[in-house]
Amino acid sequence: MDQLSAMRVFTRVVEAGNFSKAATSLKMPKTTVTTAVQALEAHLGAKLLNRTTRQVVVTTDGALYYERASRILSELDELDGSLSSSLAQPSGKVRIALSGGFADRIIMPALCDFHIRYPGIQLDFDIGDRIVDYIAENIDCALRAGTPSDQSLVARKVADLELRTYAAPRYLDKMGIPTHPHDLRNGHFGVGYMKAHEGRVFPMVFRQGEEEVQVQLDYVISVNEFRSYIAAAAAGIGIAQAIDFTVRDHVDRGELVEILADWPRDPIPLFIVYPQTRHLSNKVRVFVDWLAKRLQDTQNCEMRLKAPVSSS
Incomplete structure (x- = not known):
């Protein structure tokens, strides 16, 4: 049984008042709608609907399940919609923790480039070398030198520092x-x-x-x-x-x-880290990808500067 599909069918039956109208609005055969609700009841071990020839009556368990299921489906639809929108043009605030040295030398000189690409994103920087509480301080990601010891963080290695x-x-x-x-x-x-x-x-x-x-x-x-x-x-x-x-x-x-x-x-490894419990939204993802490329470009430039120039 596809529980998510069954939940959608059940809520539509409740809202429509009977199986026939629900089937028409869902563009499904009536038998498919009936089977989905029966499978959901069997899965839950509870009767959700009392059926008559003309209408359905929601049971006490059914009313409780409908309230929670409707909320979950609404939040899921909202999430899908917001993600689809953000994929087209990510927007919102991204809060980043990093040291002043990286901010001055890596981030600030290239911020105009980032803003031109993503004008809808606002960047809030927490500058310093202190330990931060990612959840309490609403930190989306951080740039940290050395292998992270905190197992609650997802770490993406982006460079080796000389x-x-x-x-x-x-x-x-x-x-x-x-x-x-x-x-x-x-x-x-x-x-x-x-x-x-x-x-x-x-x-x-x-x-x-x-x-x-x-x-x-x-x-x-x-x-x-x-x-x-x-x-x-x-x-x-x-x-x-x-x-x-x-x-x-x-x-x-x-x-x-x-x-x-x-x-x-x-060399000391450099990581971009973020909490495992935090969904990596598209606005954070594009910043992380941009920062990783910026660091790589900076390192490549430094290597070219150090390389001896051959005389012709």
Whole structure:
């Protein structure tokens, strides 16, 4: 038995008042309508209609079932209609959580392109590196570095982030230029980066071939927001590890220089995440797809910028 079809037939019989009128409005044979209602009653183990030669009378159970079934069918029709409309032109608000570094370097420069494509979508950004409550704060999706530990989230990997080590020239003039990660243990300072809910400063990690070195640097300040982290390094307060494209402006202005270039950190995966319990509406889907392509294009551009240019 197709229960959904049987529910539609039953509600139409109730509304029409008899099987013949219901069959005519549904463009079905009367026997098909009768069979559908009988199958639904058998499935539920309850009598829904009392039949006479001219009309049907709804039982107490039937009246209760009709009320709930009508509501479900109405909501289903509304959902189908809204989705069909949104597929043609998605609209509404999308709330996204992400760090300031990604917002500044990835999202904002290309927002005009997104708006031209989807003029009916409004984007609400929650900028920062804090942990969010997706349901309570009505967050549709988030951009997060590192593999999510929350099993209630759906995670879509969109990029691998390459992290490098940077320091301000004024810092290096004072403290010296390290040539090996072990040199950092001899009086160097880092800018501490921590996640507020963990309450600890993350160590710096370096790799060369099979050798990995972790260094827990002393720090003058620690922060839990990416832009402040980079700003502190550019001010000469300490050494920082950052995604290369997020510090390009500082490097171009001479405020930061790369150090220990032969000791890059292993790439960190970047995910777009959203709650399993939340339906991924079309307005959210088009933003997620646009953001994934934007990240891929940005990475490809950075790779081209780094590639040596052959002279002809």
